[in-house]
Amino acid sequence: MKKTIEVFVHQRLAGFMKGELQIAEFDQTPVFDGANAVRLIGTYSLEIDVPEDDLDLLEIEELEAQIVKEKGKSQHKVNRMLERISKLKAIGHEEAA
Numbered sequence: 001m002k003k004t005i006e007v008f009v010h011q012r013l014a015g016f017m018k019g020e021l022q023i024a025e026f027d028q029t030p031v032f033d034g035a036n037a038v039r040l041i042g043t044y045s046l047e048i049d050v051p052e053d054d055l056d057l058l059e060i061e062e063l064e065a066q067i068v069k070e071k072g073k074s075q076h077k078v079n080r081m082l083e084r085i086s087k088l089k090a091i092g093h094e095e096a097a
Contacts, residue, residue, distance in 0.1 A: 002047055
Protein backbone atom coordinates (compact mmCIF):
# COMPACT_ATOMS: atom_id res chain seq x y z
CA MET A 1 0.00 0.00 0.00
CA LYS A 2 1.36 3.43 -0.90
CA LYS A 3 1.29 6.11 1.76
CA THR A 4 2.33 9.75 1.55
CA ILE A 5 3.90 11.37 4.59
CA GLU A 6 5.16 14.88 5.20
CA VAL A 7 8.54 15.38 6.85
CA PHE A 8 10.27 18.51 8.11
CA VAL A 9 14.03 18.81 7.70
CA HIS A 10 15.77 21.00 10.27
CA GLN A 11 19.35 22.06 10.85
CA ARG A 12 20.79 22.46 14.35
CA LEU A 13 22.10 25.99 14.95
CA ALA A 14 24.01 25.44 18.21
CA GLY A 15 25.49 22.88 20.53
CA PHE A 16 27.58 19.83 19.81
CA MET A 17 25.26 18.88 16.92
CA LYS A 18 25.59 22.30 15.25
CA GLY A 19 25.05 21.99 11.51
CA GLU A 20 23.54 18.49 11.73
CA LEU A 21 20.31 17.77 9.89
CA GLN A 22 17.36 16.06 11.49
CA ILE A 23 14.00 14.89 10.24
CA ALA A 24 10.79 15.32 12.21
CA GLU A 25 7.07 14.78 11.76
CA PHE A 26 6.34 18.42 12.66
CA ASP A 27 7.99 21.85 12.47
CA GLN A 28 10.26 22.03 15.51
CA THR A 29 11.34 25.66 15.13
CA PRO A 30 8.81 26.97 17.70
CA VAL A 31 9.79 24.22 20.16
CA PHE A 32 13.59 24.53 20.21
CA ASP A 33 15.50 27.72 20.93
CA GLY A 34 18.72 28.84 22.57
CA ALA A 35 21.24 26.01 22.81
CA ASN A 36 18.79 23.69 21.02
CA ALA A 37 17.80 26.12 18.25
CA VAL A 38 16.97 24.74 14.81
CA ARG A 39 16.00 26.25 11.50
CA LEU A 40 13.61 24.72 9.01
CA ILE A 41 15.43 23.72 5.82
CA GLY A 42 12.37 22.40 4.02
CA THR A 43 9.20 20.36 4.05
CA TYR A 44 8.99 17.28 1.87
CA SER A 45 6.31 14.80 0.91
CA LEU A 46 7.48 11.23 0.66
CA GLU A 47 5.58 8.37 -0.89
CA ILE A 48 6.48 5.10 0.76
CA ASP A 49 5.40 1.49 0.42
CA VAL A 50 3.84 0.21 3.62
CA PRO A 51 3.58 -3.58 3.86
CA GLU A 52 0.02 -4.81 4.16
CA ASP A 53 0.80 -7.10 7.08
CA ASP A 54 -1.72 -8.21 9.68
CA LEU A 55 -0.65 -5.86 12.49
CA ASP A 56 -2.55 -7.86 15.10
CA LEU A 57 -0.61 -10.98 14.12
CA LEU A 58 2.67 -9.05 14.26
CA GLU A 59 1.79 -7.75 17.72
CA ILE A 60 0.95 -11.27 18.90
CA GLU A 61 4.30 -12.54 17.59
CA GLU A 62 6.12 -9.71 19.37
CA LEU A 63 4.28 -10.41 22.64
CA GLU A 64 5.09 -14.13 22.37
CA ALA A 65 8.76 -13.27 21.86
CA GLN A 66 8.66 -11.03 24.94
CA ILE A 67 7.09 -13.87 26.94
CA VAL A 68 9.94 -16.20 25.97
CA LYS A 69 12.48 -13.53 26.96
CA GLU A 70 10.79 -12.86 30.31
CA LYS A 71 10.48 -16.58 31.05
CA GLY A 72 14.22 -16.89 30.44
CA LYS A 73 14.97 -14.04 32.84
CA SER A 74 12.60 -15.46 35.44
CA GLN A 75 14.02 -18.96 35.12
CA HIS A 76 17.51 -17.58 35.63
CA LYS A 77 16.36 -15.81 38.83
CA VAL A 78 14.56 -18.94 40.05
CA ASN A 79 17.67 -21.03 39.39
CA ARG A 80 19.80 -18.62 41.44
CA MET A 81 17.30 -18.79 44.31
CA LEU A 82 17.22 -22.60 44.19
CA GLU A 83 21.01 -22.68 44.19
CA ARG A 84 21.07 -20.38 47.24
CA ILE A 85 18.56 -22.63 49.04
CA SER A 86 20.70 -25.67 48.26
CA LYS A 87 23.80 -23.94 49.62
CA LEU A 88 22.00 -22.88 52.78
CA LYS A 89 20.68 -26.42 53.32
CA ALA A 90 24.17 -27.81 52.80
CA ILE A 91 25.60 -25.36 55.36
CA GLY A 92 22.86 -26.35 57.81
CA HIS A 93 23.71 -30.02 57.42
CA GLU A 94 27.40 -29.33 57.90
CA GLU A 95 26.73 -27.50 61.16
CA ALA A 96 24.44 -30.28 62.45
CA ALA A 97 27.06 -32.97 61.79
